[in-house]
Amino acid sequence: MPIDKKFIDQFVNVTSKAAIASSHFVGRKDKIAADKSAVDSMRSELNNMDIKGEIVIGEGELDEAPMLYIGEKLGTNNGPELDIAVDPLEGTNFAANNLPGALSVIAIAEKDNLFKAPETYMEKISTKAKEKNVVDLDYSVKKNIFNLSEYLNKKPEDLTACILDRPRHNKIIAELRDLKVRIKFISDGDVSGALLVTDEKYSVDIFLGKGGGPEGVLAAAALDTFDCSFQGRFLFETDKDKQRAKEMGIEDLTKKYDLNEIIKGDSIFCATGITSGDLVMGVKNEEDKFISETLVTHKHSGLKKVIKLNQKITR
Incomplete structure (x- = not known):
């Protein structure tokens, strides 16, 4: 069954309240408290919804994360069966240090339509x-770069690539500089980094590099609504990683996944700003209300819709 559009406001409410809960710890140098506050709020709100939800991407395994762990069942057990991917606080360092770009993120798809991503690194590219x-x-x-340059009818030096500023990317960065490509470095938050290719106003033509696998799936859930591409390939470096992947049903450990293999069917994606960044504004406190801004994508029976919603929540 398609996902009813009535759930859009409900899931916006989930990420908005998680963002507001986390915002109390912005700039307090305590990323654990900021994350826990977002997790607790998100879990509580999801459990109040009339859904049969299951976390497929969460805070980790049950023994690592007591709440919003992979496999946790959420909701009243009345309503549609949904796969849920969450990152209650994307950019913990951003929130702790009051830097731009902290988000509260959730993605929802019909049961068995959202890829169950293991906690490991992923090679990613979006354009x-x-x-x-x-x-x-x-x-x-x-x-x-040459192919994209030709496709976009731009010179390589007029392209901008977004990449996490990490030593593991030194070789890619050197190659981009040799080609005279502009580089937008991000220190964290590669969900939002991957989404910067979606609109000309962000001036990013390609996102690439290695980052978290779960974050790759979350980004893909949003990119599915835009006319953009995404590819991901998991990197299993330890025997434990490989065993976990096989337990999750991944047989080909070197497989390259396209967008339509990561998310299928109807979906909803919500990203609410905690601190203001490229995608959305952060939480504001005006008089007796918190104001939040959420980027929402909704794919419904082949139709695609992208909106930004502002929500006022009384304290």
């Missing part, structure tokens, strides 16, 4: 080019 064979994880950086 404005939806057509196949323009960019690909198997291509070199140079080939991807």
Whole structure:
């Protein structure tokens, strides 16, 4: 059954309240408290919804995370069966240090339609080019940039690439600089980084590099509503990672996943700002109300809708 649009406001409420709960700890140098506050709020709100929800991407395993763990059942057990992916606080360091870009994020799909991503790294690439064979994880950086340059009718030096500022990306960064590509570095928050390709106003043409697998799936859930592309490939470096992947049903550990293999069917994605960033404004406190802004995407029976919603919540 398609996901009823009535759930949009309900899920916006979930991320908005989680963002507000976390906002109390912005700038207090306590990322654990900021994250816990968002987790507690999100779990409480989800349990009040008339859904049969299951966390497929959460805070970790049951023994690592007592709330919003992978496999946790949520909701009143009345209503549709839904897969739920959450990142109650994307950018814990941003919140702790009052830096731009902290978000509260959730993605929902019909049961068995959202990829169950293990807690491991993922190679990722997202661009404005939806057509196949323009960019690909198997291509070199140079080939991807030249192909994208031709596709967008831009010179390589007029392209901007977004990448996490990490030592593991030094080789990619050096190649981008050799090609004279502009680079937008991000220190955390690669869900939002991957989404910067969705609109010309962000001036980002390609996002690439290695980041969290769960964050890759969350980004894909939003990108599915835009005319953009995404590819991801998990990196299993330890025997424990490989065993966990096999237990989750992943047989080919080197498989490259396209967007339509990560998320299928109807979906809802919500990202509410905690601190103001490129995508959305952060939580504001005006008189007796908190004001939050949420980026919402809704794919419903093939129709796609992207909106931004402002919500006022009385303290």
